[in-house]
Amino acid sequence: MCTPSLVLLVEDHVDSRELLEEFLTMEGFAVETAGNGQSALERLSRLPCPDAVLLDLMMPVMSGWELMRHVREDDRLKQLPVVVVSGAGNHQAMPEGIQGTVPKPVDLTELRATLARVVSAQG
Template sequence: MSSLVLLVEDHADSRELLEEFLTLEGFTVETAGNGLTAWERLRRPPLPDAVLLDLMMPVMSGWELMRHVRQDARLRQLPVVVVSGAGNSQPLPEGVLATVPKPVDLGELRDTLARVMPLG
């Protein structure tokens, strides 16, 4: 069974490109176009093995989503990788395991996921 990744990205073109890449890499991918949609998805099983999270989104930002995730005991240990063009001007949300800057280097993304996802 392949690992499940929740991809949270508001830009449709970027979301589709990353989804296609991850699928070709053997991941099962679910997508959300904003933090609120992602939060609703995370509240029902099965939990993803990792979350790829943009920070700058409408409706609910990645920062807001991370506050919700870290307050939920069931989600607190969920591996989260920030994929964002936000730069280093702001501190990352608590609980983020790694970052991949935009524009995304697909090899770096693959290597980062391999490093942060649980084995199994």
């Protein structure tokens, strides 16, 4: 039996995080969650590298923009596939290294397709 792909979901809005976690679990992913970039960095330091990160950009404590800077400076994490899930403005001006974007409100069909593309590109 195959191990499910691991997704780190980084979202500060509790209801959105819980709904996305439930959706991802139903889609067959193993899911870890974090409520901000700092919490995500802590999880990344002790977890095996996830197959993908779903990242909100606008969060307290440490934004998704700041988290991306830390990730890209870390040799172990710099190739980590990241999909931005955000209502933050211009999705054309995303941080370097983003493999996909899904605007909020999230279209689950679009999220499913984007995540499938990103995870399959890793394997």
